Amino acid sequence: MTGTAQLQTYDFAGGEYNFAYLDEQTKRMIRRAILKGIAIPGYQVPFASREMPMPYGWGTGGVQVTASILGKDDCLKMIDQGSDDTTNAVSLRGFFEKTAGVRTTYETSEATIVQTRHRIPEKPLREDQIIVFQVPIPEPLRFLEPRETETRKMHALEDYGLMHVKLYEDIAKNGHIATTYAYPVKVNGRYVMDPSPTPKFDNPKIDRMAALQLYGAGREKRIYAIPPYTDVKSLDFEDYPFEVQKFDMPCGLCGAENVYLDEVILDDKGGRMFVCSDSDYCEERRAEGHTGPMAADPAAVHIGGGKQEETDR
């Protein structure tokens, strides 16, 4: 912690970057877009997305949103599919450590801003937290109607019949709604929105969440938002109501139920286990003494361990 404390006293300011990389005019432009996004929940605000020192697809939209709201007293958590220590999360966390010198954390409850690639932490977010989503394709109607002029008009006229047809075709083909991620939602009874490719398991968390949600799509140059306590309804039918995935076993390491699980292959003989996708949640539960059915398995040992030293870095 002492290392980051030193960084906060402006070491980087004398260096090559403005605080949090972006120049002030860019931040102002993005900040104005964020305000519009908040005022029109679920509406995609166009913004002049900048080229970032990372390729599109690495979360340039989320990074630009985070850089524009970030202050020197913030504490940042970066997750990639629920995990704090996978490639995308590690490199983006390093980006902000280098360009803004802010404190970072693995702990959901300690963070003031959580930037995420496609998961929402299992632990409910608080009013004083902000969650920033990295979005690849913000337009929920894009695969149904490729023309931006047309999708704009459809949003303007609240013409969302096509989306229901898509969900209906799912039922006709598969017997159930087969959309499992990027599951479309209706925000505040008005705009249909893509909650980014989060598993639909996380959709109920978006509804009336206490934290402010900001969504940034860098390549597609769109920002949108959901204010706290906004009604967000996953689209469905009366006879085919929205439901989330269910797992028939608990997390192998911490025994948690009703959480989103990742399948991990343990060997080349068919050995596998299911563990929490939210690595911080899993670790915290194990620290509290919860153990799952596979926690003692020697093959599973290397999966949960070895993280603590990185947190203290």
Place this chain on the structure above:
Amino acid sequence: MPAAAETMPQNATQNSALAPGFQDPVHDAQDCFRAIMNAMARPGTLHGVRTSELTPPAPLTPAGAAAALTLFDYDTPVWLDRTLMASDEVKGFLRFHTGAPIVSEPVEAAFALVADPLQLISLASFNQGSAEYPDTSTTVILLKQDFGDGDKVTLEGPGIEKSAQFAPKPVPPTFWDQVIANNRQFPRGVDLIFAGSAEIAALPRSTHVTLPES
């Protein structure tokens, strides 16, 4: 108008030195933006802004100046109400620090600054945005607001858990009827920012307003 614009810098230097902007442009603007963003995300709640260092020319207030320095630049045409428009120092301050073009037609403005809220022109005269691009509407910033002393209205909608009370003052007589009409045309409509002495509140177009029963 062009004549006034040309003589402005001269006047400004004669009357007083140009008032400084943020002491720490990066972090002061960030701090003020977070206050405005949180205000917009939680309609009707008050959020403190650091204004002690700002000494903008009257009738621009420190909180109003902080909002202007945070949000305005060459991309944002700004409309000023009559009292602000009358002050060359205010126009000089905004032009120098933000570079924002000052426009005379409210419908052309991205932001409107109002120092005399009692004389506020109709909200409908500002840009309301279009059905396809509702984000192009004007954001109206009301200065000199006192919170808690005005007519109490009830707020509901995104950003509010159940309902909230809001009572800013001064606002013009038919103001709340206009705000209700503004909400009815959602997603089009203006957003409102209320700047007090050291606090900021906001009322996005998404907020549903109920007047007290009288």
